Amino acid sequence: MKQRQIDIEQLQEQFRQFLRRKMYRNTQERFRVLERAAEFDRHFTADELYVYMNTSGDKISRATVYSTLDLLTQCNILVKHRFQGDSATYELAARKPNHDHLICRDCGYMIEFQESALLALQDEIARRYGLQAVSHSLQIFASCGDSATCQRRRESSFTTDHDT
Amino acid sequence: MKQRQIDIEQLQEQFRQFLRRKMYRNTQERFRVLERAAEFDRHFTADELYVYMNTSGDKISRATVYSTLDLLTQCNILVKHRFQGDSATYELAARKPNHDHLICRDCGYMIEFQESALLALQDEIARRYGLQAVSHSLQIFASCGDSATCQRRRESSFTTDHDT
DNA sequence: GTTCTTGCAAACCCTTTGCACGTCT
DNA sequence: AGACGTGCAAAGGGTTTGCAAGAAC
Numbered sequence: 001m002k003q004r005q006i007d008i009e010q011l012q013e014q015f016r017q018f019l020r021r022k023m024y025r026n027t028q029e030r031f032r033v034l035e036r037a038a039e040f041d042r043h044f045t046a047d048e049l050y051v052y053m054n055t056s057g058d059k060i061s062r063a064t065v066y067s068t069l070d071l072l073t074q075c076n077i078l079v080k081h082r083f084q085g086d087s088a089t090y091e092l093a094a095r096k097p098n099h100d101h102l103i104c105r106d107c108g109y110m111i112e113f114q115e116s117a118l119l120a121l122q123d124e125i126a127r128r129y130g131l132q133a134v135s136h137s138l139q140i141f142a143s144c145g146d147s148a149t150c151q152r153r154r155e156s157s158f159t160t161d162h163d164t
Numbered sequence: 165m166k167q168r169q170i171d172i173e174q175l176q177e178q179f180r181q182f183l184r185r186k187m188y189r190n191t192q193e194r195f196r197v198l199e200r201a202a203e204f205d206r207h208f209t210a211d212e213l214y215v216y217m218n219t220s221g222d223k224i225s226r227a228t229v230y231s232t233l234d235l236l237t238q239c240n241i242l243v244k245h246r247f248q249g250d251s252a253t254y255e256l257a258a259r260k261p262n263h264d265h266l267i268c269r270d271c272g273y274m275i276e277f278q279e280s281a282l283l284a285l286q287d288e289i290a291r292r293y294g295l296q297a298v299s300h301s302l303q304i305f306a307s308c309g310d311s312a313t314c315q316r317r318r319e320s321s322f323t324t325d326h327d328t
Numbered sequence: 329g330t331t332c333t334t335g336c337a338a339a340c341c342c343t344t345t346g347c348a349c350g351t352c353t
Numbered sequence: 354a355g356a357c358g359t360g361c362a363a364a365g366g367g368t369t370t371g372c373a374a375g376a377a378c
Contacts, residue, residue: 025352025357047342061360066343082246087342102293111293117285122304129266129275131306138302140286142295189332189377211367225335230368251367 006094008038011077018075032058033068037078043089081137100138107144170258172202175241182239196222197232201242207253245301248272264302273308 015034019026036053037044044052050065069090072078078090083103098119102111118138126133179198183190200217201208208216214229233254236242242254247267262283266275282302290297 027352027358029359045342059360063344063361064359067358084246102290102295104295105298113289113293115285115289121279121281121285125277125279126266126304126306129277129306131266131268131308133304133306134269136302136304138300140290140300141298142290142293143298144295187332191333191376193334209367223335227336227369228334231333 006038006092008035011038011092011094014077015072015075018071024071029060029064030068030071032060033065034072034077037069037072037090038092040091041095043081043091045087045089047087049090076135079135083139100136100140102140102142104144105141109144170202170256172199175202175256175258178241179236179239182235188235193224193228194232194235196224197229198236198241201233201236201254202256204255205259207245207255209251209253211251213254240299243299243301247274247303264300264304266304266306268308269305 011034012031015031016026018024019030032053033049036058037049040049046066046069047062049069050060050062053060053065069078069080073080073090076093079093081089081091081101083089083101096112096114098116099112099114100118102113103109118136122133122136175198176195179195180190182188183194196217197213200222201213204213210230210233211226213233214224214226217224217229233242233244237244237254240257243257245253245255245265247253247265260276260278262280263276263278264282266277267273282300286297286300
């Protein structure tokens, strides 16, 4: 968790406009969830954010965290992922625009990559069916091939995720 | 559910080899799950398969269905999807090779498409990081644009997750 | 005969919900 | 004031697990 060059005020404005458009209320809780979520420079779960907030000064309920994360996802401030089996993870959309995930199916090691060709491809495929593409989610599953490497990566992938 | 030109014997052989390689046992239940799963020409859930089997002559437990579906996914006979929020869905990998999904984020309407460029792209990206691509999962989220159509299509409403 | 698998039900975990209280407009 | 949001705990639903009985090897 660290500060980056995310424009928090712009996100707040974006959220405010979304809430107004949907006739939802401007509550302190909702904006605190946004602020604290924006401190993560990595994927995080709803429960992680809940614990983080409640152990650092923001008393808030799980229900509110979940519901606000849902709102933030609706207005594209957050992106929600459902990787294998576990709980859903979120990340700031602005954190690393248009990245996708390369995942070792044997050890779970995950690499974030950016591939500009995908944007054009997503648009073209949607157009092919008369739709307008909004976003996409791509995971490539691979194997390390080298089992020693795979094992080493397994350890690091579960302990260090604090930096991208 | 209907029969297609799936080579069930080849799948059984593939499964047998996988079990042998992993030192797992050849049980009747495992092969019955494979046979019955292969009858679906669409996505299905573990529970659907469980109910289907138990209402048509194959008495089997949920635990076995779940565990066998996991094995069949491990050996690439099935593909497992985790679309929005609900339960996981499976489908035969051989059913429609290398297809991906185009989903209307407003009404949930889903189109299966095939795009051969993606295969090359998945391989190239994995290679870029020294890995060997096995498969991928791509969802493109779009909007219908036409609200009338979208509303008609709306049977279940939900927010868009980016899932595996 | 030993080990793995199955079946059953209960446990589990993440997420959602119902209701009373509090807050926003 | 009225409607909506929050907090709490309990319910919910898909999936996994523990243990005894049964099959595979």
